[in-house]
Amino acid sequence: MSVIVVGSMAFDAIETPFAKSNKIVGGAATYIAWSASNFTKPIQQISVVGGDFPQEELDMLEARGVQMEGVQRKKDKKSFFWSGKYHMDMNTRDTLETQLNVLEDFEPVVPASYQGADILMLGNLSPAVQLSVIEQLKEPPKLIVLDTMNFWMDTAMPELEKVLKEVDVLLVNDSEARQLSAQYSLVRAAREIMKMGPKFLVIKKGEHGALLFHGDHVFFAPALPLDEVFDPTGAGDTFAGGFVGYLDSTKDFSFEGMKSAIIIGSAIASFCVEKFGTTRLRELTKNTIDERVQQFVELVNFDIALV
């Protein structure tokens, strides 16, 4: 069993109304790997970094069962860099700067040793790169999970439509689901999006939790009400990592199985926002995670007597 993770490994600089980070390690695939490696191994990483990316970060991940054969290092180039500033609500943000750098001409190569993976997790990247990875797999994975964003809907919709046809699960946020479907009601949006390919749709609503749609079924996973959201960066990727990591450990890709995986994803994402970057994710133990999952159980658990 293994999970291939495709995505950026990069630098971020983050401003919130309460704090400001230096240039710190980030990137979708980084968060996904830190998160998923709590539940399964190996994670098989596909990404590209510049000469400036700390080898120590790759070594720490390798020690957790994250394979780096698919991570290209372009010594004479710089890693992808994003900087952004969150608004007071911590749900919306402005991009201050984006430097594509190594991502500009990234051509992913799937190592022979990665062939036969059960799950392919396509983190947020250009649909062309995502499609290239799908096409390089000799045997189709049992489950393909896709994360994408409004930027690709605006600039690469034809390629994104091709990718959507290939995937089993799509993860987007509520405004992206509305944009993709041209429907305001999330129930209607889900119906339209599932016609585009995905059999399962997860709509992430940040502090308001997440919805899972599958055919006529719907499941609502809460977000843990938090005292403080310190830095939301990477929460969606951390969610995705917990989701696929847990699914790889159970191999239950049914609606029921996905429900559990979403709770796990939500639980681990709730840690991510407590500190800058991946800091909090590095500290987690099995006990800490189990306790948090138990909080989710208590958060929504009720007994009802119909009178």
Add this chain to the structure above:
Amino acid sequence: MSVIVVGSMAFDAIETPFAKSNKIVGGAATYIAWSASNFTKPIQQISVVGGDFPQEELDMLEARGVQMEGVQRKKDKKSFFWSGKYHMDMNTRDTLETQLNVLEDFEPVVPASYQGADILMLGNLSPAVQLSVIEQLKEPPKLIVLDTMNFWMDTAMPELEKVLKEVDVLLVNDSEARQLSAQYSLVRAAREIMKMGPKFLVIKKGEHGALLFHGDHVFFAPALPLDEVFDPTGAGDTFAGGFVGYLDSTKDFSFEGMKSAIIIGSAIASFCVEKFGTTRLRELTKNTIDERVQQFVELVNFDIALV
């Protein structure tokens, strides 16, 4: 067992992006009574109407076990009137017109036959009116539930603070909780608000569900994802009505009991938004409600195996 309901019985005129109503029957106490009377009787109404309010509406409610002795009719005056226009998101609205009319000098009188009620439901009205009802009760009710809004926080905060000291449960929406506590985080807001008096706090988040706080405990009730929200007017009052009606039928005022009551309130509020005004609430049967509650159970029910 009985529930005293205090609030407006009035007229509304509603515009949504999709439809426009005539002047129709509305008012917090009207919605609360329609909703609560599905679960318990008698409901003991305290309100004031003008000569223009349809006797038929009062008769229909009476037939459901809603007592009208505490409803004053001012024949030579007009009923309270509100008109508003919803934005595209159906969560925010602009008030187009407010005519206080009979509410201008409303002095509630608690009939002798209402004394000894188990629950007092204070619907959204001026804190002075709410306080007057509390003071007229010879025996304190087992449970006092308060609904209020930002308008009273802006204009009558000293009186509102007095009412808050007397109540067991406060119902507000998320922006009102933030305003009342001067805290952005709802967890911190809840902590501050519970210092003001209420032992239980329900924060309503519309399509994002509701949170129940009590001491260090928190419970998250989802909203049912809907194809269409036709008219959100009265959903909060309908929620309150289901909440107190169910609690009066179970008499379980513990945290566990409140959790169930919030699910019932959410379920019945999900009907309210399907048609204009109280139309949908008039059609409900026990079976329809039970089926909807079952949908809520399925919406959040999950099993998790920690690996």
